[in-house]
Amino acid sequence: MTAPRRAANVLAHAPFRRLWTAMSVCSLGDWLNILALTALAGNLNQGDYRMQSLAVGGVFIAKMLPAVLLGPLAGVFADRFDRRLTMFTADLARFAVVLSIPLIGTYQWVIVATVLVECVNLFWVPAKDATVPNLVPKDQLESANRLNLLVTYGSAPIAALLFAALSLVGDMGRSVLPFLSGMDPTAPALFVNSLAYLVSAFLIFTLRGIPKRDGAISAPSVLKQVVEGWRFVGGNRLVRGLIIGMLGAFAAGGAVVGVAKIYVVALGGGDAAYGVVFGAVFVGMALGMFVGLRLLQGLSRRRLFGLAITTAGVVLVAIALIHNLPIVVMLTVLLGACAGIAWIIGYTLIGLEVEDTLRGRTFSFLQSTARVTLLLVVAVANPLAALFGAHQFGLGTLAYQFDGSNLVLVIGGVLAVVVGILALRHMDDRKGVSLSADLIAAVRGERYPAEAAEHVPGLFVAFEGGEGSGKTTQSRLIAIWLRDQGYDVVQTREPGSTKIGMRLRAILLDAAERGLSARSEALLYAADRAEHVEKVIRPALYRGSLVITDRYVDSSLAYQGAGRALDPADVSRINAWATGGLVPHLTVLIDTPPEVGLTRLGGAADRIESEPLEFHQRVRKEFRALAAAHPDRYLVVDGTMAPEVLTRQIQDRIREILPDPVPRESEDITGTMPAIRD
Ligand SMILES: Nc1ncnc2c1ncn2[C@@H]1O[C@H](COP(=O)(O)OP(=O)(O)O)[C@@H](O)[C@H]1O
Numbered sequence: 001m002t003a004p005r006r007a008a009n010v011l012a013h014a015p016f017r018r019l020w021t022a023m024s025v026c027s028l029g030d031w032l033n034i035l036a037l038t039a040l041a042g043n044l045n046q047g048d049y050r051m052q053s054l055a056v057g058g059v060f061i062a063k064m065l066p067a068v069l070l071g072p073l074a075g076v077f078a079d080r081f082d083r084r085l086t087m088f089t090a091d092l093a094r095f096a097v098v099l100s101i102p103l104i105g106t107y108q109w110v111i112v113a114t115v116l117v118e119c120v121n122l123f124w125v126p127a128k129d130a131t132v133p134n135l136v137p138k139d140q141l142e143s144a145n146r147l148n149l150l151v152t153y154g155s156a157p158i159a160a161l162l163f164a165a166l167s168l169v170g171d172m173g174r175s176v177l178p179f180l181s182g183m184d185p186t187a188p189a190l191f192v193n194s195l196a197y198l199v200s201a202f203l204i205f206t207l208r209g210i211p212k213r214d215g216a217i218s219a220p221s222v223l224k225q226v227v228e229g230w231r232f233v234g235g236n237r238l239v240r241g242l243i244i245g246m247l248g249a250f251a252a253g254g255a256v257v258g259v260a261k262i263y264v265v266a267l268g269g270g271d272a273a274y275g276v277v278f279g280a281v282f283v284g285m286a287l288g289m290f291v292g293l294r295l296l297q298g299l300s301r302r303r304l305f306g307l308a309i310t311t312a313g314v315v316l317v318a319i320a321l322i323h324n325l326p327i328v329v330m331l332t333v334l335l336g337a338c339a340g341i342a343w344i345i346g347y348t349l350i351g352l353e354v355e356d357t358l359r360g361r362t363f364s365f366l367q368s369t370a371r372v373t374l375l376l377v378v379a380v381a382n383p384l385a386a387l388f389g390a391h392q393f394g395l396g397t398l399a400y401q402f403d404g405s406n407l408v409l410v411i412g413g414v415l416a417v418v419v420g421i422l423a424l425r426h427m428d429d430r431k432g433v434s435l436s437a438d439l440i441a442a443v444r445g446e447r448y449p450a451e452a453a454e455h456v457p458g459l460f461v462a463f464e465g466g467e468g469s470g471k472t473t474q475s476r477l478i479a480i481w482l483r484d485q486g487y488d489v490v491q492t493r494e495p496g497s498t499k500i501g502m503r504l505r506a507i508l509l510d511a512a513e514r515g516l517s518a519r520s521e522a523l524l525y526a527a528d529r530a531e532h533v534e535k536v537i538r539p540a541l542y543r544g545s546l547v548i549t550d551r552y553v554d555s556s557l558a559y560q561g562a563g564r565a566l567d568p569a570d571v572s573r574i575n576a577w578a579t580g581g582l583v584p585h586l587t588v589l590i591d592t593p594p595e596v597g598l599t600r601l602g603g604a605a606d607r608i609e610s611e612p613l614e615f616h617q618r619v620r621k622e623f624r625a626l627a628a629a630h631p632d633r634y635l636v637v638d639g640t641m642a643p644e645v646l647t648r649q650i651q652d653r654i655r656e657i658l659p660d661p662v663p664r665e666s667e668d669i670t671g672t673m674p675a676i677r678d
């Protein structure tokens with residue numbers, strides 16, 4: 001919760017505040033620029049559907065090609081010049097070029113000017129990126145970056161609405177203001193756009209705190225980043241699912257952005273409507289990120305990720321087929337919401353669950369691939385739309401329009417559906433639980449476990465059973481066996497494996513503590529468990545260790561749920577919350593009749609051991625029921641057999657799920673070594 005405060009602190013640095021203001025103004029200008037130029041390209045080529053599609057596509061290509069072709073080169077150049085002067089000159093150049101577009105007003109000039117502006121951007125952006133670390137203290141750099149991201153995308157909906165308003169001014173103002181009369185309706189938007197660069201130029205010029213040069217700006221080629229990135233991240237199943245999903249969402253989004261202008265024209269909308277549709281995507285994204293995610297809080301994040309992309313695909317197909325502007329705008333908000341949910345989950349999952357060594361590469365891989373994907377999609381979308389052309393189908397007396405832009409949207413939608421399903425398959429953490437059941441529960445606000453242990457690097461095994469069933473004996477033997485094979489093993493137990501846990505254990509097992517209510521007993525065990533998971537189990541699993549615990553959640557379900565007759569759903573819920581939904585890969589249930597187990601115990605009986613026999617019988621029955629419900633995650637052994645026999649049975653089962661004892665990275669290294677013979 002400290003993030004907003006820290007972000008605000010960054011802005012307390014006057015020089016950074018000035019730079020940030022300049023960036024915000026420029027971002028607004030950049031978005032206006034995309035909207036106005038694509039709209040203008042469409043307007044300049046009215047009449048012929050094919051020409052219009054190609055013209056709009058041309059603008060997108062002109063916008064992206066310089067970065068892909070010349071990006072690394074410009075980074076190196078930008079590094080050699082005075083940064084403040086570079087930015088200032090670039091701003092002035094952008095101002096002049098953009099201003100000239102409505103004055104000249106030909107399509108050729110739109111393309112040339114776009115390329116020019118983008119080439120200038122290649123200098124402005126790296127100079128800005130390199131300056132930020134000079135203006136803010138190191139520990140606030142992340143907040144600064146977050147703020148940058150916020151204005152980069154946050155300015156889009158504002159620009160879209162501004163564009164819609166300015167287009168109306170352009171339309172109506174022509175009759176009132178003589179100087180606008182010969183110009184396109186997009187002219188006011190372009191004037192404001194050029195003004196934004198002028199304001200930025202002024203802000204930068206008066207910013208004295210920028211050192212001339214400091215440290216190299218490294219900008220490796222995009223293609224190299226993509227190829228190398230995949231080599232690192234492609235091997236991890238979770239990352240693969242995430243990347244496929246996020247790129248799919250990006251591609252589908254690219255298809256929409258690419259053909260939006262043409263489609264809006266076909267629906268009878270003007271430039272203002274184009275602005276509204278564009279803005280709807282971003283409004284939807286914001287809604288998805290803030291509202292949608294909260295609404296579906298209970299759903300597994302991995303499932304929601306795939307689901308959001310699949311839904312986006314279906315919505316996209318609907319957008320393509322329903323020819324009604326207001327409905328299309330509403331569906332576009334929904335589409336944006338799905339995309340927003342997918343993006344935010346993707347980013348958080350990478351941040352939370354991808355190992356440290358992979359995370360940076362995954363982010364940079366994603367960024368570079370997203371750019372290439374967008375370029376490819378936009379480059380293909382419009383020519384494809386043009387190739388297909390405009391068609392009208394007769395259905396009896398009804399005529400149905402199906403143009404190239406509809407086709408592109410349908411293809412984009414189908415692609416998103418396929419990718420969404422693929423991501424669901426790759427990442428599902430609740431196999432065996434139906435998606436609809438999960439979804440209904442989530443909408444009702446019931447919380448489902450957020451994380452199964454399946455995706456952590458380590459292995460998590462729990463031993464369960466009644467009193468004296470042999471859990472302590474077997475978990476010790478198994479830990480020794482695994483250590484012998486070279487595994488890093490953490491052997492632990494409940495209750496009482498943490499500092500707080502030890503005090504809780506004293507309360508819980510003290511035979512004198514007779515007055516404890518069933519609910520507080522359940523909560524104390526859950527509290528011990530929460531501490532255990534957070535301080536011991538989860539850190540060990542993330543390190544890649546094998547964790548063996550003597551008792552876990554099932555003990556609470558059996559003792560407090562069945563034994564004390566609390567509502568099992570309640571016990572399950574508090575434990576899911578306490579553990580963050582961490583479920584063992586394998587639970588070994590040593591099933592022993594209480595009559596046998598209780599007689600094995602030496603010493604004085606503790607509070608629970610001294611419960612009557614029926615209590616222990618209920619406990620045993622519940623353990624068996626839990627195991628029967630998920631046979632894939634349980635091994636049930638007969639505790640009356642000899643200890644060696646039990647150990648062997650347990651070893652056989654654990655062997656099946658053991659990870660490779662040699663980490664993959666070291667295998668990669670040894671794989672490149674020359675073999676030593678003799
Ligand atoms: N399979 C078995 N057969 C007979 N006695 C056993 C077996 N496993 C363990 N014991 C004995 O039973 C007692 C309780 O075992 P323990 O492993 O501490 O059980 P728990 O941890 O489940 O309470 C110990 O004295 C142990 O030596």
Ligand SMILES: Cc1cn([C@H]2C[C@H](O)[C@@H](COP(=O)(O)OP(=O)(O)O)O2)c(=O)[nH]c1=O
Pocket residue numbers: 466467468471472494495509525550551552553555556557559560608609
């Ligand atoms: C972990 C857990 C233990 N218990 C009870 C079962 C045991 O009687 C006691 C744990 O004591 P312990 O001495 O560790 O018993 P054992 O050797 O049988 O594992 O706490 C619960 O009732 N609920 C729980 O969630």
